[in-house]
Amino acid sequence: MNRKQFISQLGTIGAAALAAPVTGNTSLLAAASSQAQMPVVGNGGKIRVGVIGCGSVSGMYLPHLATCPYAEVVSLCDRIPERAQEAARKYNVKNWYPHIDKMLAGVAFDLFVNLTDMQEHGRLNRQALIAKRHVWSEKPMANTYAEGRELYELAKKQGVRFWGAPAVVNSPQFAFMAKQINENKLGRIAAAHAHYGHQGPDWSAFFFEEGGGSLPDLGVYNISTLTGLVGPVKSLVAITTIVNPTRNTGNKGYIRVVAEDNAMLVMEHQNNVLSHIQCGFNYFDPYGHEGTGQERPTLSVVGSAGNMHMVGYDWKPSGVDMATTDDEKTHRYATGKGTFVWEEGASVICQCLATGKEPLINAEHALHVLEIIEAARLSQAQGKRISLKSSFKWPVIAL
Numbered sequence: 001m002n003r004k005q006f007i008s009q010l011g012t013i014g015a016a017a018l019a020a021p022v023t024g025n026t027s028l029l030a031a032a033s034s035q036a037q038m039p040v041v042g043n044g045g046k047i048r049v050g051v052i053g054c055g056s057v058s059g060m061y062l063p064h065l066a067t068c069p070y071a072e073v074v075s076l077c078d079r080i081p082e083r084a085q086e087a088a089r090k091y092n093v094k095n096w097y098p099h100i101d102k103m104l105a106g107v108a109f110d111l112f113v114n115l116t117d118m119q120e121h122g123r124l125n126r127q128a129l130i131a132k133r134h135v136w137s138e139k140p141m142a143n144t145y146a147e148g149r150e151l152y153e154l155a156k157k158q159g160v161r162f163w164g165a166p167a168v169v170n171s172p173q174f175a176f177m178a179k180q181i182n183e184n185k186l187g188r189i190a191a192a193h194a195h196y197g198h199q200g201p202d203w204s205a206f207f208f209e210e211g212g213g214s215l216p217d218l219g220v221y222n223i224s225t226l227t228g229l230v231g232p233v234k235s236l237v238a239i240t241t242i243v244n245p246t247r248n249t250g251n252k253g254y255i256r257v258v259a260e261d262n263a264m265l266v267m268e269h270q271n272n273v274l275s276h277i278q279c280g281f282n283y284f285d286p287y288g289h290e291g292t293g294q295e296r297p298t299l300s301v302v303g304s305a306g307n308m309h310m311v312g313y314d315w316k317p318s319g320v321d322m323a324t325t326d327d328e329k330t331h332r333y334a335t336g337k338g339t340f341v342w343e344e345g346a347s348v349i350c351q352c353l354a355t356g357k358e359p360l361i362n363a364e365h366a367l368h369v370l371e372i373i374e375a376a377r378l379s380q381a382q383g384k385r386i387s388l389k390s391s392f393k394w395p396v397i398a399l
């Protein structure tokens with residue numbers, strides 16, 4: 001991706017970015033009410049990035065960061081040192097470390113990108129925030145909602161920013177759907193549905209251990225998209241189960257599955273919309289993990305005057321089918337991919353840090369999604385409907 005394509009991916013943000021001088025000491029998002037200025041930005045306007053976790057997903061993030069004109073990866077870390085060393089060789093990164101302590105004490109960087117096992121996120125993100133680094137974390141941002149909220153407050157105190165995956169609100173298809181809803185093209189929104197599943201990752205055990213599960217790994221995309229489209233959730237009921245009690249995993253061989261691998265949620269949104277999400281690690285789906293070739297809708301929103309269906313997965317959408325009372329025949333819209341790819345989160349954050357433009361991805365939204373996942377588990381454990389405390393700024397629409 002060249003600079004122009006990269007900039008254009010944030011739409012109007014791109015225009016601002018082109019106009020804004022990219023200097024080495026741009027104040028960070030000064031407009032953001034509760035956030036402070038960035039402590040260190042150097043390297044000719046590029047954000048210096050440290051990536052921890054050089055496993056599967058780093059193979060998507062690192063090439064994307066390498067093409068980002070606002071980022072320079074200067075530090076890599078993995079507790080399996082050979083992985084950090086090999087990634088350093090492959091992506092021409094000078095510094096690599098076997099432990100977060102060494103990484104944080106090593107070569108200076110501005111943004112900590114956490115691509116480790118889900119169970120490690122809270123602890124490692126906390127260490128990075130204490131060391132005054134901005135943080136982009138793969139999902140979840142923390143291991144409990146309370147911990148996520150605490151880390152968010154810690155980030156403010158430390159004068160840095162803290163964001164979490166996924167980046168689904170950046171797709172042109174999400175933008176199209178949000179715009180139609182905001183312009184009342186569907187009338188009064190009543191219901192929404194989304195589903196995502198595949199046969200489960202086979203390389204690491206953590207997905208099936210305590211703190212893992214199909215909700216934080218897969219359901220998180222649908223929850224982020226649907227709440228982004230139809231608004232924050234007020235209460236929910238959920239049932240989760242384990243369909244496959246043992247798994248053969250790449251790093252630990254056969255293990256007992258502890259985290260849910262099958263989940264269904266019914267959510268009551270603040271504006272009385274009801275939505276349903278299902279996810280699981282036991283879904284036969286020939287397109288599941290790569291997503292390529294899925295041409296059927298996986299996410300729908302229905303209102304009194306129209307309906308919309310997102311074609312493909314919400315992390316790799318390819319269009320939106322829409323019919324309304326004005327034109328009852330279904331037409332396909334928003335078929336352009338733009339530059340959106342699900343692995344762009346850290347690169348987008350580098351652009352925002354470098355230019356001072358607030359990203360569409362919002363930490364309060366990610367925290368709300370984390371609370372929903374936790375509430376779903378509580379609902380299963382207690383057999384009852386759970387009320388949510390958190391919310392976020394909605395609608396999610398690029399200026």
Ligand SMILES: NC(=O)c1ccc[n+]([C@@H]2O[C@H](COP(=O)([O-])OP(=O)(O)OC[C@H]3O[C@@H](n4cnc5c(N)ncnc54)[C@H](O)[C@@H]3O)[C@@H](O)[C@H]2O)c1
Nearest residue numbers: 053054055056057078079080115116117118120138139204
């Ligand atoms: N693999 C994917 O396609 C994919 C896609 C989207 C998001 N994710 C998310 O990315 C994260 C990582 O997933 P993955 O599939 O890359 O897992 P992985 O097991 O392939 O890689 C995780 C890496 O983190 C390292 N690690 C774990 N704890 C560490 C610590 N304390 N210090 C240093 N290194 C540590 C491990 O050694 C491993 O190399 C998860 O949150 C997952 O949900 C993965």
